[in-house]
Amino acid sequence: MIAPIALALAATIGLAACAQGDAAPETTGAEATGQLTYAIASDPTSLNPINVADRWGLTVTNLVYSPLARVEGDGTVVNELAESIEPADDGLSVTVTLKEDLKWSDGEPLTADDVVFTYTNKAVRENGNADLLYVGDQPITAEAADERTVVFNLPSVSAAALSNIATETYIIPEHVYGDVTDFSVSELDPIAVGSGPYKLTEYERGQYLTFEANENYYGEAPNIPEVTLRIVADADTVKTALQTGEVDASFATPAQITELEGAGLNVYPYAEGRVAYVGLNAAKLTDPKVRQAIFFALDREEINTGAFLSDEYYENAYTILPPSNAFATEDVEKYEQDTDASAALLEEAGVSDLSITLAYAGADPAQTTEATLIQQQLQDAGITVELAGIEPAAVFEEIQKGAESQYDAFLGGYIMGQDPDAYSLLYRTGASANYFSYSNPATDALFDQGAVELDPEARAAVYAELQAQIAEDAVVFPLADNLKILAVNPRIGGVDEAKLVPIYTLENFGLLTEQ
Amino acid sequence: MAVYILRRLLQVLPMLLLVTFVVFLLLHAAPYDVVDTITTPQMSEETQAAIRARYGLDQPIVVQYGLWLANVVQGDLGYSLVSRQPIAEELAARIPNTILLVAPAYFAALVIAVVLGLIAGSRRGTLVDKTIDGIAGIGIATPSFWFALLVIYVFGYQLRWFPIIGMHSVGKQGDPVDFLLHFVMPFLVLVVAFFPELARYVRAATISQLSQDYVLVQRGFGASRGQVLTRHVGRNVMLPIITQLGLALPILVTGAIVTESIFGWPGIGPYFLTATRSLDYPVVLAVLLLSAVLVILGNLIADILYVVVDPRIRIGGGS
Numbered sequence: 001m002i003a004p005i006a007l008a009l010a011a012t013i014g015l016a017a018c019a020q021g022d023a024a025p026e027t028t029g030a031e032a033t034g035q036l037t038y039a040i041a042s043d044p045t046s047l048n049p050i051n052v053a054d055r056w057g058l059t060v061t062n063l064v065y066s067p068l069a070r071v072e073g074d075g076t077v078v079n080e081l082a083e084s085i086e087p088a089d090d091g092l093s094v095t096v097t098l099k100e101d102l103k104w105s106d107g108e109p110l111t112a113d114d115v116v117f118t119y120t121n122k123a124v125r126e127n128g129n130a131d132l133l134y135v136g137d138q139p140i141t142a143e144a145a146d147e148r149t150v151v152f153n154l155p156s157v158s159a160a161a162l163s164n165i166a167t168e169t170y171i172i173p174e175h176v177y178g179d180v181t182d183f184s185v186s187e188l189d190p191i192a193v194g195s196g197p198y199k200l201t202e203y204e205r206g207q208y209l210t211f212e213a214n215e216n217y218y219g220e221a222p223n224i225p226e227v228t229l230r231i232v233a234d235a236d237t238v239k240t241a242l243q244t245g246e247v248d249a250s251f252a253t254p255a256q257i258t259e260l261e262g263a264g265l266n267v268y269p270y271a272e273g274r275v276a277y278v279g280l281n282a283a284k285l286t287d288p289k290v291r292q293a294i295f296f297a298l299d300r301e302e303i304n305t306g307a308f309l310s311d312e313y314y315e316n317a318y319t320i321l322p323p324s325n326a327f328a329t330e331d332v333e334k335y336e337q338d339t340d341a342s343a344a345l346l347e348e349a350g351v352s353d354l355s356i357t358l359a360y361a362g363a364d365p366a367q368t369t370e371a372t373l374i375q376q377q378l379q380d381a382g383i384t385v386e387l388a389g390i391e392p393a394a395v396f397e398e399i400q401k402g403a404e405s406q407y408d409a410f411l412g413g414y415i416m417g418q419d420p421d422a423y424s425l426l427y428r429t430g431a432s433a434n435y436f437s438y439s440n441p442a443t444d445a446l447f448d449q450g451a452v453e454l455d456p457e458a459r460a461a462v463y464a465e466l467q468a469q470i471a472e473d474a475v476v477f478p479l480a481d482n483l484k485i486l487a488v489n490p491r492i493g494g495v496d497e498a499k500l501v502p503i504y505t506l507e508n509f510g511l512l513t514e515q
Numbered sequence: 516m517a518v519y520i521l522r523r524l525l526q527v528l529p530m531l532l533l534v535t536f537v538v539f540l541l542l543h544a545a546p547y548d549v550v551d552t553i554t555t556p557q558m559s560e561e562t563q564a565a566i567r568a569r570y571g572l573d574q575p576i577v578v579q580y581g582l583w584l585a586n587v588v589q590g591d592l593g594y595s596l597v598s599r600q601p602i603a604e605e606l607a608a609r610i611p612n613t614i615l616l617v618a619p620a621y622f623a624a625l626v627i628a629v630v631l632g633l634i635a636g637s638r639r640g641t642l643v644d645k646t647i648d649g650i651a652g653i654g655i656a657t658p659s660f661w662f663a664l665l666v667i668y669v670f671g672y673q674l675r676w677f678p679i680i681g682m683h684s685v686g687k688q689g690d691p692v693d694f695l696l697h698f699v700m701p702f703l704v705l706v707v708a709f710f711p712e713l714a715r716y717v718r719a720a721t722i723s724q725l726s727q728d729y730v731l732v733q734r735g736f737g738a739s740r741g742q743v744l745t746r747h748v749g750r751n752v753m754l755p756i757i758t759q760l761g762l763a764l765p766i767l768v769t770g771a772i773v774t775e776s777i778f779g780w781p782g783i784g785p786y787f788l789t790a791t792r793s794l795d796y797p798v799v800l801a802v803l804l805l806s807a808v809l810v811i812l813g814n815l816i817a818d819i820l821y822v823v824v825d826p827r828i829r830i831g832g833g834s
Contacts, residue, residue: 043598053558128565184569205600205605208681231779240667241680244678246678432563
């Protein structure tokens with residue numbers, strides 16, 4: 001499922017076809033060790049399921065805890081702790097029934113009270129991750145009807161809330177954390193009681209986290225009893241460690257693919273539902289004609305191939321939604337390169353000698369390539385681009401100053417998940433992540449309409465119109481959903497069963513096998 | 516002597532205040548803060564503001580600095596703003612790992628440098644001298660991250676002699692063989708990073724000593740080059756080396772930042788680099804404070820050792 005974690009700043013790079021290399025990797029034929037080593041880039045920022053929002057923290061959370069349900073990439077809901085999830089007809093409540101005989105890793109029963117306890121604490125704004133549990137200014141509340149039944153009450157109708165309630169929240173045990181007064185911390189004490197396939201056994205900061213199979217897990221017992229997340233910051237070191245078999249799996253970059261495949265590793269590309277884009281600052285480039293002229297001067301294909309190396313590693317994006325999203329449409333102005341249209345629009349707008357400043361993450365090879373290609377393409381259209389390669393956090397802080405910002409354009413990417421309402425955080429007037437300084441009452445109205453529309457078809461129509469509207473307003477030029485690449489030692493199988501998903505890498509590490 | 520040391524230590528205080536305040540100002544001059552680096556588009560402005568307020572980031576700079584200083588004076592280095600872990604504990608866990616790697620590497624580099632430096636300096640202009648000087652030159656010009664990758668490629672990947680990641684294999688803490696296997700490659704990289712400059716330093720000192728009158732006199736009395744080198748020149752060359760030793764103190768903490776990051780060595784390097792990138796200012800300040808203290812202490816130790824080694828040098832005033 002797609003966590004509503006937005007790695008807006010993350011520079012993910014795309015991936016390759018999954019093919020088994022010919023060369024025998026060094027570790028094939030090795031005895032089964034009962035262990036899996038997965039390399040991660042840094043310490044998790046938070047191991048507290050109440051406020052975790054970073055990639056590695058969520059990876060660990062997903063190993064140790066379980067949500068009520070997940071949303072798959074295609075939008076279907078898969079129950080985890082929940083046996084059934086029933087939205088009320090009026091859209092104002094949801095009733096969740098838990099599976100029978102659920103247990104925590106310490107053997108205690110997992111009940112509706114634990115669920116209520118978790119949601120109540122997560123809805124506290126100070127704890128840092130409450131926003132998804134709010135509709136307007138009012139929190140969603142939870143109450144236990146009996147041992148196995150939880151009723152969620154919505155303050156008002158919200159289609160998005162219905163899909164958000166049961167997912168994304170990892171349930172924590174009340175009998176262990178009942179006395180905790182401050183849930184804004186990054187580690188609960190003890191950190192190891194959960195209901196996921198694994199339990200955390202050891203955490204050496206800066207080095208590794210080790211896990212072993214949770215014998216009380218409600219699902220299939222994990223095939224590989226021990227998992228180690230090894231922290232390695234340097235991408236080149238990770239690549240070599242994959243080649244030597246010191247780690248079994250890790251993310252890889254497109255540039256590393258050939259070498260990794262040559263060494264016999266299996267490579268799995270998968271979409272995270274990310275949208276990489278060129279953003280325009282509407283507070284500075286106020287004339288839509290000028291913005292459209294800029295977009296008509298761009299060649300999407302050339303930029304994507306340059307940045308992500310091969311069309312195996314990305315899928316073109318044309319709207320604010322990633323191409324894999326169930327609500328995505330292609331029925332919008334795609335801005336296929338048209339230099340005549342560009343020139344005509346500039347002339348209509350009465351603009352000549354246009355010069356803009358483009359900000360991007362200077363340390364990110366993909367964005368650096370995108371930026372130079374954009375500069376060259378706009379140069380051909382008579383638009384001068386000044387490049388500013390800086391820290392990603394600085395790009396977004398500066399661009400949010402709107403008309404006061406030094407930058408007219410910027411490069412970015414976001415992962416906002418399945419529900420289209422989540423994208424209102426980026427495009428609604430005055431929204432918290434509206435980097436574009438974009439404001440159109442028509443767009444806002446469509447977001448309002450989509451949020452409360454419970455009929456799926458009518459909802460899809462609303463969001464199709466919304467995507468077309470934003471495309472026409474030309475504040476964002478979507479480039480691609482650039483794929484994430486997982487490289488795996490052929491010693492390890494079952495990747496398809498364990499299922500590649502955004503953020504967590506694998507939906508269930510316990511379904512991996514040793515071959 | 517005690518008074519001298521005490522006075523030197525007192526001079527240190529305003530220096531530390533100044534260093535930390537300047538760092539504080541510079542960090543705050545950045546166009547974003549730590550909250551910007553940890554926020555996501557899902558986080559509402561209310562939440563961001565709440566986080567800023569909780570960390571005191573909404574206060575004026577001077578107030579923030581004052582709060583930080585008050586805590587440090589009480590021995591509290593504070594918490595990382597990103598991970599919320601106590602910095603003192605993190606440092607206590609990581610610094611020994613760094614010292615374990617850097618100290619042996621530095622001493623090995625020093626021994627190599629003294630030997631090579633004396634040989635080169637005493638044979639100035641010969642092929643041997645040119646070779647050693649050339650090697651030192653290449654060493655200085657070689658970025659250690661590049662050399663580290665080369666070492667990993669050859670010994671880790673091609674030859675498969677050593678593991679690449681970390682200080683020990685998971686679950687093998689305390690196994691000396693396992694530790695040594697992990698230790699060899701980063702150690703080698705650091706030796707190569709440290710020795711060239713030291714060797715040049717020794718060489719230059721040797722050359723300058725050899726041009727002194729006392730060497731001529733000794734040679735006039737019939738002393739061999741070996742005797743001159745070991746009995747006289749060597750001893751005088753050791754003086755500046757001793758000074759170098761004191762000055763090397765901060766290297767124990769910050770000397771291997773890049774190398775540690777490449778090998779995933781759990782020292783201060785990866786911790787400091789990550790904190791810098793996310794503007795986690797309490798961590799950056801704590802490491803810089805520590806480093807500044809060591810620079811000053813190192814200078815002091817160098818001065819004291821200088822006196823111990825050569826009693827002809829007297830500390831003026833006070834004692």
